[in-house]
Amino acid sequence: MRAATVLFAAVWGLLFGSFLNCTAMRIVRGEDWVRARSRCPKCGHTLGAEELIPVISFLFLRGKCRSCGEKISLRYPVTEIVFGVLCALMMLRFGISVMLLRSFVFACCLFVLTLTDIEARLIPNGCLLIALVTWFVTLPWLFAGWRDFGTHIVAMIGFSVAILCLSLIMDLILKKDSLGGGDVKLIAVIALYLGVIGTMFMLIIASLLGIGFAVVNGKFRRGTAIAFGPFLSAAGLLMALYGEPLVAWYVSFL
Numbered sequence: 604m605r606a607a608t609v610l611f612a613a614v615w616g617l618l619f620g621s622f623l624n625c626t627a628m629r630i631v632r633g634e635d636w637v638r639a640r641s642r643c644p645k646c647g648h649t650l651g652a653e654e655l656i657p658v659i660s661f662l663f664l665r666g667k668c669r670s671c672g673e674k675i676s677l678r679y680p681v682t683e684i685v686f687g688v689l690c691a692l693m694m695l696r697f698g699i700s701v702m703l704l705r706s707f708v709f710a711c712c713l714f715v716l717t718l719t720d721i722e723a724r725l726i727p728n729g730c731l732l733i734a735l736v737t738w739f740v741t742l743p744w745l746f747a748g749w750r751d752f753g754t755h756i757v758a759m760i761g762f763s764v765a766i767l768c769l770s771l772i773m774d775l776i777l778k779k780d781s782l783g784g785g786d787v788k789l790i791a792v793i794a795l796y797l798g799v800i801g802t803m804f805m806l807i808i809a810s811l812l813g814i815g816f817a818v819v820n821g822k823f824r825r826g827t828a829i830a831f832g833p834f835l836s837a838a839g840l841l842m843a844l845y846g847e848p849l850v851a852w853y854v855s856f857l
Contacts, residue, residue: 609694616690617657620683623711627718630727657683686714689840696844701744706843708737709796713836716789720832726785731792738795751798758799762806763791786831793839801846804853809838 625641641650656663661680668675689710697703712734719725746752770782794802812834842849 608699609691612694613687613691616687617683619690619711620686620714621657621679623686623714624679624682624718627715627722630715630719631723631725657687682714682718686710689714692844701741705737705741705745709734709843710840712737713840716785717833717836720785720830724783724830726783726789726832728788731788734792735795754798755795758797758802759791759795761799762794762802763787766790782831786835789832789835793835797839797842797846800850801842804846804850805835805838805842808841809834812837 629635658680661675664675666675666677667673690707693703693706693710697706712730716726716730719727742752766782767787770787773782774780790802790806793805797805809831813829813831816834817829
């Protein structure tokens with residue numbers, strides 16, 4: 604039964620990964636992300652059902668559009684596989700539960716804004732709002748006492764204000780934007796999910812990921828800007844899934 608539910612979650616993740624990827628692309632283009640039809644970005648060919656099967660269609664078509672023969676971006680199968688694996692991990696971690704539902708919606712929102720931030724330096728407010736509402740809607744089933752509730756609220760307000768103030772100070776020093784407003788709002792939403800300790804670890808991990816990416820890609824030089832949303836999202840999901848054992852592992856060294 605456990606293997607079956609994990610497999611189902613992975614397949615579900617493949618399907619949703621395809622949908623979320625298309626959603627992100629439509630948001631960037633300013634299209635209707637609900638009713639717009641999937642099409643080839645090169646020739647505009649409207650894709651049929653047989654061309655929309657996650658990963659399988661890409662392999663069957665040998666990575667080329669059936670209409671114009673242009674290569675299909677690896678972004679499609681990669682995003683589908685990544686979200687499929689993520690959904691399988693969430694099922695393994697939380698099982699069939701309200702926490703799984705909350706984490707799934709949270710992951711969907713972070714996944715979409717990661718793609719839009721990479722492509723257009725855009726963090727949609729709608730993604731943040733959906734994640735925010737989901738946390739409060741699922742709260743009655745996951746309520747762990749007023750102290751825990753207060754910790755998460757304080758984390759959301761405290762970290763967002765602190766990061767905003769730090770960003771404004773850095774803007775004055777550097778004479779340019781140091782951190783986008785979308786990143787500040789994203790940190791606030793992630794802090795609501797993770798609490799104080801979890802958010803501290805998330806910021807450290809996100810910073811290390813960002814620095815590592817900049818060094819490896821040769822962007823670690825003055826004046827070069829990178830999208831920080833993907834690193835915040837990756838670190839946020841890591842802490843949402845394995846925050847407790849990671850914190851316990853770190854504390855064991857003290």
